[in-house]
Amino acid sequence: MDDDLIPVTIITGFLGSGKTTLLRRILQGKHGLRIAVIENEFAAESIDNALLVQDSDEQIVEMNNGCICCSVRGDLIRILGELQAKRAAGTLVFDHVIIETTGLAAPGPVAQTFFAEPSVSAFYMLDAILTVIDARHAQQQLTEHREAQEQVGFADRILLSKTDLVSKEELAVLRQRLLAINCRASMQKVSFGNVPLRDILNIRGFNLNAIVELEPDFLGQLGHRHGDGVQSFVYHQPQPLDLEKVENFLDAIVQLFGTQLMRYKGILYIEDTPCRAVFQGVHMLMGSELGAPWRDGETRASKMVFIGRGLPQDTLIRGLDRCVVGYQPPPPAVTYNADTVP
Missing domain, CATH: 3.40.50.300 (P-loop containing nucleotide triphosphate hydrolases)
Known part of the structure; x- marks a missing residue:
């Protein structure tokens, strides 16, 4: 405790x-x-x-x-x-x-x-x-x-x-x-x-969970910003996430970019889970736990803060997007040339 x-x-x-x-x-x-x-x-x-x-x-x-x-x-x-x-x-x-x-x-x-x-x-x-x-x-x-x-x-x-x-x-x-x-x-x-x-x-x-319980809007007003060698950005996702996919993806990210990730924290909206999931980490050390229950009528969404050097922002966004429940990859682009157009 x-x-x-x-x-x-x-x-x-x-x-x-x-x-x-x-x-x-x-x-x-x-x-x-x-x-x-x-x-x-x-x-x-x-x-x-x-x-x-x-x-x-x-x-x-x-x-x-x-x-x-x-x-x-x-x-x-x-x-x-x-x-x-x-x-x-x-x-x-x-x-x-x-x-x-x-x-x-x-x-x-x-x-x-x-x-x-x-x-x-x-x-x-x-x-x-x-x-x-x-x-x-x-x-x-x-x-x-x-x-x-x-x-x-x-x-x-x-x-x-x-x-x-x-x-x-x-x-x-x-x-x-x-x-x-x-x-x-x-x-x-x-x-x-x-x-x-x-x-x-x-x-x-x-302890992000304790902060959010005291200040529900703690992460709500943050936007995408960059600066100096150290930078930070926030990922927002209104759709429910698949917990197993999130954990596998973040494990891979930590292995590849852990030395660049200084601090990362987040509230996760997980499918069929009455409580928000809370994760945080320092460099290559990451942990997660169930947090406070979602309140009746509360808008559920995932919000994650990443702070570090040379953050792979595009990789993080694309990878987390793929963790959305029911995610379907976009169809491959089809190119035409003059000979194949009817």
């Missing part, structure tokens, strides 16, 4: 965006939570715990061996295991875990840990990825650094900092660029880490 799992929030964002300021704000907030923090600094020297914790019960666990990525994911698994062991033994009490990644890393490998490692997924649930964007320097960072684009692409919430340093016109242009990269993440301003905690903690942002 998800309710038995420890929620985990990942805070990411490029260097200087305001991640530590946001983390300090969370730790000082009146939320009633005891939070364990996994700190990941690229520099040899970590931040001073006193910067973060002031008269609180939070636990700081630091990883000082560079970015959390494939080379050190074992350390993350180990630390999460140690935290859980201490929690089970009663020597450490916490309700929530926050992982702050270095500004030079993409959060994908961290997110994958909560899908791929049974010893982690048995006790922890990825609640959301929060990406802090420095409005003053974001345009340059997005242009010059692949990691900055991927941090936006993986986000469940985008928090815009330093917006007072740019004009309204510059901010509007930046919003459009961010929306082109990730058309599913909500955006809001954050000033010196001040953001309503209800908007960033225990939001089940990584």
Whole structure:
């Protein structure tokens, strides 16, 4: 049961965006939570715990061996295991875990840990990825650094900092660029880490089913958009789908293009099924489950969001169209020449 799992929030964002300021704000907030923090600094020297914790019960666990990525994911698994062991033994009490990644890393490998490692997924649930964007320097960072684009692409919430340093016109242009990269993440301003905690903690942002139950129109207004190296698009299908065909097709897509697919989520309208089906994945790791029942009179349709690099959009659209119940391929085109026309 998800309710038995420890929620985990990942805070990411490029260097200087305001991640530590946001983390300090969370730790000082009146939320009633005891939070364990996994700190990941690229520099040899970590931040001073006193910067973060002031008269609180939070636990700081630091990883000082560079970015959390494939080379050190074992350390993350180990630390999460140690935290859980201490929690089970009663020597450490916490309700929530926050992982702050270095500004030079993409959060994908961290997110994958909560899908791929049974010893982690048995006790922890990825609640959301929060990406802090420095409005003053974001345009340059997005242009010059692949990691900055991927941090936006993986986000469940985008928090815009330093917006007072740019004009309204510059901010509007930046919003459009961010929306082109990730058309599913909500955006809001954050000033010196001040953001309503209800908007960033225990939001089940990584659980699409929970989002749709709270916000039925979450996917409804998204369109086809592209931008930067990371792009996103939404597939809509009003007709019922054949679940077996969908699963076989997506399995093949993940095998072929999994490294390009950063995040993908969707609500599926399956034939003869009273509940919506929910699927989501990170790179080559994909899962699905039955979600909330369709309400009486509710318009049923499938809506899928894909975010990644070099997305095979035409292949995805054609393949998913072929998963429609009763799909009949169009007849082959017939060509005529002057000699054969009566």
